[in-house]
Amino acid sequence: MMTLKNYGYIETEDVPDGLLPGRITELRREQFTVMTERGEVTAVLKGSFYYQADMPTDFPCVGDFVLLRYNNIGDSLIVKVLPRRSKFSRADYAGHAAGYAKTILEQVVATNFDVVFILTSLNQDFNVNRILRYLTQARQSGGKPVIILTKADLVTEDHAMLTEVKQRISDVPVHVISSHTRLGLNELDTYLAPGQTVVFLGMSGVGKSSLLNALIENDVMKVQAIREDDSRGRHTTTHRQLFMLPSGAMVIDTPGMRELGLFDADEGIHASFADVEALFAQCRFTDCRHKTEPGCAVLSALADGSLQHERWENYISQQSENKYVQHKTNYLIEKRAKNKINRIQSKQTNKSGGRKK
Ligand SMILES: Nc1nc2c(ncn2[C@@H]2O[C@H](COP(=O)(O)OP(=O)(O)OP(=O)(O)O)[C@@H](O)[C@H]2O)c(=O)[nH]1
Numbered sequence: 001m002m003t004l005k006n007y008g009y010i011e012t013e014d015v016p017d018g019l020l021p022g023r024i025t026e027l028r029r030e031q032f033t034v035m036t037e038r039g040e041v042t043a044v045l046k047g048s049f050y051y052q053a054d055m056p057t058d059f060p061c062v063g064d065f066v067l068l069r070y071n072n073i074g075d076s077l078i079v080k081v082l083p084r085r086s087k088f089s090r091a092d093y094a095g096h097a098a099g100y101a102k103t104i105l106e107q108v109v110a111t112n113f114d115v116v117f118i119l120t121s122l123n124q125d126f127n128v129n130r131i132l133r134y135l136t137q138a139r140q141s142g143g144k145p146v147i148i149l150t151k152a153d154l155v156t157e158d159h160a161m162l163t164e165v166k167q168r169i170s171d172v173p174v175h176v177i178s179s180h181t182r183l184g185l186n187e188l189d190t191y192l193a194p195g196q197t198v199v200f201l202g203m204s205g206v207g208k209s210s211l212l213n214a215l216i217e218n219d220v221m222k223v224q225a226i227r228e229d230d231s232r233g234r235h236t237t238t239h240r241q242l243f244m245l246p247s248g249a250m251v252i253d254t255p256g257m258r259e260l261g262l263f264d265a266d267e268g269i270h271a272s273f274a275d276v277e278a279l280f281a282q283c284r285f286t287d288c289r290h291k292t293e294p295g296c297a298v299l300s301a302l303a304d305g306s307l308q309h310e311r312w313e314n315y316i317s318q319q320s321e322n323k324y325v326q327h328k329t330n331y332l333i334e335k336r337a338k339n340k341i342n343r344i345q346s347k348q349t350n351k352s353g354g355r356k357k
């Protein structure tokens, strides 16, 4: 019999009578597919989600463990989302360009994964700063990051790039693979134990679908031929999904994962740039802006080369993007809180016969 433990379920609280735990494997519009011990069921959200949820983060997404009211003739009802052990969110600019959006919502796109594969292709656009940026997000998410350098069959010499990655990122495992020749795929087995969940981070065209295919060993997703002009693959996923691999591990591949922007990455930035932030304590002034101030530890580290300019700029740009997003989010949270107070007040007013006390 199928047990939900195979899907990574860890029972952390008693399941009330009449409810069934499950894991969301797919989300299309408002329809969920949920794996349960009674098999795969379709489900919708209990109505109260729509009026009680204050933030879109309260809504379940692919990877979530939920409690269902089971229905064997129609849609089951999702009544509760269980606590998440990891998550990826993207900043949802509500259809606007980042600079013009008035509000930014945090949208959760994948949850409860154990490992984050950060993919970069060896043949083009190789960029360690981008890997660092993804690393910040991965550390923030609660998953364990692993760096995967793809398309090894297309390069004759991968040593220089591998060395650069290992030099600049010493505390994260790095693997060189080819999904086409299957080079290095066996090395990934250690991350693919039964019940483990993996997510893929990486730019369009780096070979996420190809790796997933190679791991699934059959064509679950159609990998489209590479476009000649810009050597990028076309987006091949159309809806969110959690895949079970033959090994018993799972991969979450959602469209949201592909357009991930930094979201509230404070902790991840601290973890990635602890050495940089340690300098701040050594500046003469506590409010040092590290620009022109005398006695600035950052400026002197830049001058004597102990802090690389590139790393400092990387820190600044990750910080400013994160600050921008946070600012907009705080604005939104305050606004929602006010609306809620207004709602409560108007309810009270209605109860007391329409007149304010
Ligand atoms: N030579 C070679 N080509 C690869 C390898 N992996 C992927 N490709 C090619 O790279 C292109 C893009 O691969 P995809 O797997 O679609 O990339 P993706 O990251 O899923 O792309 P998006 O769906 O746009 O996010 C395709 O033409 C693949 O055939 C590899 O190991 N070797």
Ligand SMILES: [Zn+2]
Residues within 6 Å of the ligand: 280, 283, 284, 288, 289, 290, 291, 293, 295, 296, 297, 298, 299
């Ligand atoms: Zn300073």
